[in-house]
Amino acid sequence: MEIKDLSKYSNAEKIILAEQLWDSVSKKDIELSKEIQKELDYRLQLLEEGKSELYSMEEVKKQINKIRNQ
Secondary structure, eight states, X not given: OOOOOGGGSOHHHXXXXXXXHHHHSOGGGOOOOHHHHHHHHHHHHXXXXXXXXXXXXXXXXXXXXXXXXX
């Protein structure tokens, strides 16, 4: 596979390309280990039961910056 020079494309064109690449990946062909699938199922269950604590991206960025500045 040849990687073409992407610098000639606009950001919007790159995003469209990324979307097309993502959509072309068969979700059936993605292999997960049993451990990862179990963890994902567990997290989904917690989310559905309202037992997960969710954070905004802004909150996550603030926490990362706080850790980095310690």
